Amino acid sequence: xxxxxxxxxxxxxxxxxxxxxxxxxxxxxxxxxxxxxxxxxxxxxxxxxxxxxxx
Numbered sequence: 001x002x003x004x005x006x007x008x009x010x011x012x013x014x015x016x017x018x019x020x021x022x023x024x025x026x027x028x029x030x031x032x033x034x035x036x037x038x039x040x041x042x043x044x045x046x047x048x049x050x051x052x053x054x055x
Contacts, residue, residue: 003016007034007039007041009034010037012036014030
């Protein structure tokens with residue numbers, strides 16, 4: 001199932017792909033900061049929406 005990780009501050013897509021990527025790896029890839037808005041990324045998912053991705 002495709003996965004998409006989005007910054008809750010600016011909706012920047014941090015990760016999108018068909019393979020599950022742990023949230024900690026996505027956050028570490030950006031050194032804990034959203035590259036678009038500079039918001040601190042959290043290791044604890046406080047608000048998670050699960051949606052189907054239409055291609």
